[in-house]
Amino acid sequence: MISRRLLLGAGLAAPFIAHAGASSPGFPERALRYVCPFPPGATNDNVSRTMSRALAPRLGVNVIVENKAGAGGAVGSRMVAEAKPDGHVLLNASAGNLTIAPHLSHVGYDPLRDLAPVALAGEAYGLVAVNPALPVHSIAELIALGRRRPGFLNYASAGIGSAGHLRGALLADEARIEAVHVPFPGSAAAAMSVVAGDSHVIIDPIAAPHALEGRLRPLATLGPDRWDAFPDLPNLAELGIGRNWPGGTWFGLFAPGGTPAPVIARINRDFNDSLAEPEVAAALRRFGLKPEAVAPEELGRRVAADHAAIGRVLRRLNIA
Template sequence: MIRRRLLLGAALAVPALAAARAQGPSHGEYPDRPIRYLCPYPPGATNDNVSRTMSRALSPRLGVPVVVENKAGAGGTVGSRLVAEAKPDGYTLLNASAGNLTIAPHLSRVGYDPLRDLVPVALAGEAYSLVAVNPKLGVSTLAELIALARRRPGFLNYASSGIGSAGHLRGALLMEAAGVEAVHVPFPGSAAAATSVITGDCHLIIDPIAAPHAAEGRLQPLATVGAERWEDFAGVPTLIEQGFGRDWPVSGWFGLFAPRGTPEPVIARLNREFNESLAQPEVNAALRRFGLKPEPISPEELARRTAADHAAIGATLRRLDIA
């Protein structure tokens, strides 16, 4: 009798279980264990700062630890490839930047297709950048920097967070537009690049990470990159105001991506929690300190932006003969 009741109960449960599975995962089913949040750059880089800000915001909202793992190398492509090859279950995510998705894949074989193998989830925001130099260089405006480069051909160099980074391409575009030359010096992350300019080993950097150093006097800001002035540096003119950068295709942004095949309900949940986190005053303020303008958008909007940047930057790299 007991066995017949157990069998009957199991038979009745099968249709209900099948129906629940057909409906897809509910909030109670995902997530049910810690999430790996890969930062493809070293600790201290802008990408790392954004990763840690968002992981702290997402953990209580998702009810599980969101653990940042730094997987640096090859201009952010090592960590990106790890996520592209991960199981598409929502438990391995990437804090991507424009550089490792829209620039680096044009320069070398990175092992993943950024438009096919990674799924856009959410955008942390557009990144303002500062054009900044070591104060001891003796220039306080962009015009003075360009004049120095013309007086001393081959003297200037600029630091970036790696080959294929936004800072690399922006430096090349600025030198082309100004008609001067400067040597590109790549570093394994923006923190190391900024340090090289602060110590005087390099002269120039174009990166969001320059902001806190400029605010404290360790770097001299010459221009901001963006359509409008940066609120925290209202006295610093944009590149566009100074005749540069109006048609540059380099969009600096940071966003959340997942492996191809990640279930739509998981993407939707992550997008909602991420976007709602951006509205929290402490999260918003932290991202702005790192040079971002928080911007909640849909996965579809981020996909369109990524594809457009990828195409435009590819054309620019070919024109500049950067390989």
């Protein structure tokens, strides 16, 4: 089991000022703006700061994180989609920004046209956790409570269209319970609402440090396998839940649509090389990610497939 210090210690410092690293001709010409579409303290923010620090020495310029939160990540995503397509403004997207939110509101960008896939940081684990005062100690008990008291339970998320929003709706649907969605401006605020007892449930990796310190009670994990931070907790799939849920909870890097292919290839190479650094991979794992290096084309196919599958589920669940 990992400690709170390890979970929070890496990637939270100010962006690294580069002192070394040669740049390729014409790119980069100046510092890069690395846009995180969520507030400080969110998982997206932690990933942004980790990867910006890793990229700076490879690119030979400063890589500066900018938090542009709002509308479940849509504000920052739109800003990048409208930026000059030269590779100097990048988006650290969560899956929800591109595969969920565009189905639910007028975000002002087409995720398949206006943003170019660059690199994947990894698939994120999720933690189903509750306020310790809630009288449940397992997923079965949570479902039983929801069935006894229809409409009583609520779940907090990082906003409308976030992965936590969809996961909560899918869990309620599969468990045949009624639960109220409570959106917040970021996962850190959502987690604190559950810690304070204002909300009951959260499904998000940001809940991990609170669970390890006893401020939240963990019930189960989501992800490709068991999360090694919680080796004794069952994965939802082991409980027969979530096996057919669409999409993943990934974090990836995107550029404005129309960014030249050589620029995308350069960033992808440096990003993937950074993922291979033990300290970078370890930091991402501490934030609940399973690092995965892929080509831009593969990330693009994943986004398109998730976008289509999630659209079908949202229509089935009548979420709009």
